[in-house]
Amino acid sequence: MTDSKKSHHPPARSMAKAGQVVALLSKTELFGGLSESELALLADNFHAANFGKGEMLFARGDPGEHLYLIAEGRVRLATSTDEGRELSFRHATAGDILGEIAALDGGPRTAEATALSPVAAWSLERRVLREVLARQPAIAARLIDFLCRRVRDTSDQLEAIALHPLHVRLARFLLVALGEREAAPGKRVPLDIGFSQGELALLLGATRPKVNEAFGALEAAGAIGRTIDRVFCDPGKLAAVARHDDG
Numbered sequence: 001m002t003d004s005k006k007s008h009h010p011p012a013r014s015m016a017k018a019g020q021v022v023a024l025l026s027k028t029e030l031f032g033g034l035s036e037s038e039l040a041l042l043a044d045n046f047h048a049a050n051f052g053k054g055e056m057l058f059a060r061g062d063p064g065e066h067l068y069l070i071a072e073g074r075v076r077l078a079t080s081t082d083e084g085r086e087l088s089f090r091h092a093t094a095g096d097i098l099g100e101i102a103a104l105d106g107g108p109r110t111a112e113a114t115a116l117s118p119v120a121a122w123s124l125e126r127r128v129l130r131e132v133l134a135r136q137p138a139i140a141a142r143l144i145d146f147l148c149r150r151v152r153d154t155s156d157q158l159e160a161i162a163l164h165p166l167h168v169r170l171a172r173f174l175l176v177a178l179g180e181r182e183a184a185p186g187k188r189v190p191l192d193i194g195f196s197q198g199e200l201a202l203l204l205g206a207t208r209p210k211v212n213e214a215f216g217a218l219e220a221a222g223a224i225g226r227t228i229d230r231v232f233c234d235p236g237k238l239a240a241v242a243r244h245d246d247g
Helices: 011-025 036-043 100-105 126-135 137-163 166-178 197-204 208-220 235-242
Strands: 047-051 056-058 066-072 075-080 086-092 112-115 119-125 189-191 224-226 231-233
Touching (some): 047 056, 066 100, 086 197, 100 126, 100 137, 126 137, 166 189, 166 197, 166 208, 166 231, 197 208
Antiparallel strands (some): 056 112, 075 086, 075 112, 224 231
């Protein structure tokens, strides 16, 4: 990890940094309600942090000294059992915040974060975060909502892994990845998942061969078509599979 050291930058460089951080912060659930001037003040306290592919932003058990705002790249957040089995529970991409729990309570990290690609991020010290919360009660209220959504999302993911067949979980994942995109009549929507099938297996709580079988089941149902590097989705048929929760 390479957090930038405080230094006197030329005004243009400082303004460019502030503009990028403000633009990212304004789109986050946590800080999006702040005014432009408040965002600018907060942005001054962020420092650049860059990571190479495969580098860890933090490990489970590390002290929570910073939260991170991702500017570019993809980060896997995962936990593992004593037997060494790993479960990815989230991927963070541009505009996402991570590491907020330990940065809030000062406790050890509850998960590990690994860069799946070169990552450019901005870090905020725990001390500064606590000062912001003390000065801005409205941010503290937004933080409660933010953390509650995190807990609900994690609960939903664990429920899906425990209760639903893998092809149903995969269909739901693909629908989330599609967002609001719809297929033209008689067409499917092309989707670039953006990471390997092995990574997808970790997110779905399965093995890579099982995920390949699930893709095959969706293909047999007419919900997707596949090429070497892309998936072509029929949102309607995926939704029908996603609603099916029988084992």
